[in-house]
Amino acid sequence: MSHKVKVAVVGASGYSGRELLRLLLLHPNAEIVAVTSRQHAGKPLTEEFPRFRGVAQADALSFVAPNITNITQSGAKIAFLALPHGVAHEFAAPLLDAGLRLIDLSADFRIRDAKVYAEYYDHAHPEPALLDEAVYALPELRADEIKKARIIACPGCYPTSVLVSLVPLLRAGLLDDSPIAVSSMSGVSGAGRKESLPFLFCECNESLRAYSVPKHRHLSEIAQELDIAASRKVRFTFVPHLVPVNQGICTTIFTGLRNGVTVDDVAKAYATVYAGKPFVRLLGNGQCPDTKNVTGTNFIDVGWAFDQRADRLILMSAEDNLVKGASGQAVQNFNLACGYAEHTGLTVL
Amino acid sequence: MSHKVKVAVVGASGYSGRELLRLLLLHPNAEIVAVTSRQHAGKPLTEEFPRFRGVAQADALSFVAPNITNITQSGAKIAFLALPHGVAHEFAAPLLDAGLRLIDLSADFRIRDAKVYAEYYDHAHPEPALLDEAVYALPELRADEIKKARIIACPGCYPTSVLVSLVPLLRAGLLDDSPIAVSSMSGVSGAGRKESLPFLFCECNESLRAYSVPKHRHLSEIAQELDIAASRKVRFTFVPHLVPVNQGICTTIFTGLRNGVTVDDVAKAYATVYAGKPFVRLLGNGQCPDTKNVTGTNFIDVGWAFDQRADRLILMSAEDNLVKGASGQAVQNFNLACGYAEHTGLTVL
């Protein structure tokens, strides 16, 4: 029998939590020993998520209240935090003190600069010291640090879709300094699983709308990572849109190439960075990704094209916001952190 | 009893044709005297479009074959051409010769320059002389010419959504010359009502995808009109996306303001151009339009925002691709052409 690492899922009743459970239930090297939910404590897991009925490990689990004791006494060595922003950090210090490693799906440890965090999240970061330690964990770009980290801060769903397209090109110095424009569309699960009028079926179905213009919170982490990749201040605009699908993010980016750079250089930069990376699928020049090819999976599909008329490079990506954009990436980081092959438990189709 | 103008709908079996019929059936000053369809000739209209059953005028109509005689003998004074691109122009000269005026929903008469037409539509324009005469008929921007025109070339769905946002700002000289990036999302009806695998329900539902990158045919008419508005060559990129709604286009545009221009100047430019225009609803700074507020109607909602971080102006619009983007606009042009109030028959909600 293969070795299994005991894990806790803290905040298991949302959509990211549900996807995380789905993936961990199928993972050969993970054993879920605690699932927490403030609201559902005491309730069998499969009552809230009937999809998991009949899976032995799921049938045996009930939600427990999200307190430190419940988590530490479960024997978990790793805690996944699938909590709302601003809640995850309450768990960080005590769980670290108890010897657990953290894989955080919230935004709480993504921002290196506490001042930037305060600007975007409207309150001072309560654990600024831990910010230094946390790794912004895009596994294709920062695997070595993830392997050793105690706090693995999983990127947001939009940032993943943007950074996978842009970082290799910025690192290679292929882009000019004209403002980058990012237009993203997200499925409604991105809004979370909570009672809310704007996300009722009838408010979202047959509806297309931009939102959080011009200053979505995810800007802060995108900016941080673009600047690092480019070793300069990168100007970019980001407009997210809500569209009527359950899962999926489709991102289109408009940017400019430096003089003399060709679309072949773009292909080469991608090929170099993503060689041997199982979850980034490079579709090629002129190819448009479609979210329906990635939903439910940990893949992110990347295409690009050059518009000569306007001298603009167009970058396109498609991912599942809950999987590569959240829980799948978290499991990918879990694999790195535990020394498993990166795709373990993630060969879902 | 109010006076009624006899009209023919040539190519009435597609989605634009269906919407046109819907609006004309409700129009107090239009009488549909002929509906053509190659495929359905002889069939009662309501057999193909059961929605119209029980409406006296619809119950009385059957499709006829799309030949000139059928149209001219119907007594129609105005022919709406809701035909595929490349077919409409076959009808133009004979119908004009027979004394009819044409309201064309296809792309056949939108492009002034026959060379540009040939480049984008892959064949020489068969009636270049008529191109000179045709009016690119965005009613909010060119009402006077529409009133007198014999060939009223209705703008495409995407172009309408782009031009309503951009033209007033280009006319007023508010924008700098950095490349404009346009990201549009369209409902599936934009692909037409014809047997086609990529537009099956299961191929579109739960799918988000860009397409026709980087050279969608609509580029040609957008370019033409932006250049006219700006009195210069305007560089822009356009990426359309297909999303799972029936009707609706949501367009987001990224552009730059000239030095010293403020977001208030943007508001003023819009207010000036659209004062008294019943179908352009200016939502204001920081407001995001939602297609669900315009579907089925002839409204186009316009919002905007300025992103200081990146020095970019964001323009947003929402319309129904089949109504304001096609058939509603055609009826609006019909009203102008016939001297009726612009909103006649278009007060649908």
Place this chain on the structure above:
Amino acid sequence: MSHKVKVAVVGASGYSGRELLRLLLLHPNAEIVAVTSRQHAGKPLTEEFPRFRGVAQADALSFVAPNITNITQSGAKIAFLALPHGVAHEFAAPLLDAGLRLIDLSADFRIRDAKVYAEYYDHAHPEPALLDEAVYALPELRADEIKKARIIACPGCYPTSVLVSLVPLLRAGLLDDSPIAVSSMSGVSGAGRKESLPFLFCECNESLRAYSVPKHRHLSEIAQELDIAASRKVRFTFVPHLVPVNQGICTTIFTGLRNGVTVDDVAKAYATVYAGKPFVRLLGNGQCPDTKNVTGTNFIDVGWAFDQRADRLILMSAEDNLVKGASGQAVQNFNLACGYAEHTGLTVL
């Protein structure tokens, strides 16, 4: 200028309220003088329902608190009550005392027998005397009483879809006494416009589910009306299903014909009852209705078929749950009550 009746819409922030506003804004003989909402009092109507922006009458309206004074002082002669069940009756007596007529979209006055009401709605009816006076107002079946009624109790959405199919056949004595089985599917707007987890987009999209089995509240009014039509106790089962569309009810009924009755008798019974009724469209034997042909309209489409193998008659209907199933029917009743042609303001497509 045509005469206009002043009306109040009490409870205007839900989906039925919104549809009612849509229809009344287009109605040539209605003038909306008050719209109430507990939650939105003071807010401009178009802020909550941006779809109505640009319609002069809508732009002039703001929500007021739902108290009797606000309604009576508005000058309204008729009050539409689009309130939740159990709330509408609070308004009934005072508004009647003030001389208004009531068109109630809730279930509060649909049940003739206060004991049945108490059984299904879990509390004693507070105004049992008014139950006697109220008319269960299916306009195709009870026009004469509606014309004179002070309390017009509009049927529920499911009941309308069932009764239009069954009542003519029961009245004509065509059906045997085997149990009738009713399977209905409804769009999500039927669940109302309120914050609720089960009706979030992601909980309804890609989901098909029965609910309220075996005792949905609508059973009570269906039973009442079937028994009246048959002049006997009719046994029937009703299973509603929630399906991912915004609007629409599709109902399929399985029943048995009395010995010697043929499917032609079915057609005749329908033709007799629905002759001259503008909103019931009889599709004929072997024809299946489709909700997409009725959404947004006040039509109800009716088809039927006989399955010889099993000796069962199948009845099928399609309506828009918010229009013919609620607000359209309310306006149809308004027309009857005020002496206007039944289709006035309802020629929407």
Place this chain on the structure above:
Amino acid sequence: MSHKVKVAVVGASGYSGRELLRLLLLHPNAEIVAVTSRQHAGKPLTEEFPRFRGVAQADALSFVAPNITNITQSGAKIAFLALPHGVAHEFAAPLLDAGLRLIDLSADFRIRDAKVYAEYYDHAHPEPALLDEAVYALPELRADEIKKARIIACPGCYPTSVLVSLVPLLRAGLLDDSPIAVSSMSGVSGAGRKESLPFLFCECNESLRAYSVPKHRHLSEIAQELDIAASRKVRFTFVPHLVPVNQGICTTIFTGLRNGVTVDDVAKAYATVYAGKPFVRLLGNGQCPDTKNVTGTNFIDVGWAFDQRADRLILMSAEDNLVKGASGQAVQNFNLACGYAEHTGLTVL
């Protein structure tokens, strides 16, 4: 390394074929050695199904023409036939002669009586001798025969949803002989992956409709199996409905209990038949299944309720039409046929 059985997927370009590929690609004991498609012969598999890109086995496959030689020379021991009805039987005799076993997803070998086949499928069965040999392969009900069969005829999607609910009750003699009424809703993938106007996105989205009333082809196999289970002629009516989801069937059945039979007897009959069956999940009395809990999986969820008012038993089931209703069941049968545990390769969530 685990032993792998070489399999061919004949007719791999439809939705059932795609799902079959998905499951076989994940199956530890199957090796796909041939995928056929008349239309796509020569094309890489992942070009038609980009979802499978990056999966080594899929990347190595290209479609071949569907001829016997291609299949036999591939080394396949088992051929899955995911072909249209009326095409599969052309492959049967030659493949059997070549020593392969067949798992047929079409209707070609489901009907025991060649006369019934001819009545429902409009042509004489070309291989009536093979009908005798074929097993109607609902694995929960006929595992022993499946293990030995050369022709495994997988049940249709609707029949599976009906039979899983009804057969245990008929076998146990719990139901009276009143006509059974079946109302089913299916996602659009049930219509197949072929160019067709009625299944375009805009024709299905926001649409609910019954079809094939009163004589759907699936009646024939349902009738056959109900009669076998009851050892008598069972009268039943079946009305399928098309609803806007990709995958999923929700079936509701109305039937009558024999005198003295209780709802507890129903529960017991189910518990007896489905004990130890991993894919039938018994939700219990009063519980309504939801397709969203089974999509993508091989589970079928079963609930029931008794309506005392009308003396009717209501049975409800939910399955994925492409998985438990087609390809998952085929893989389940593959497991039985090859001696693997029934759930091998089917623990997808």
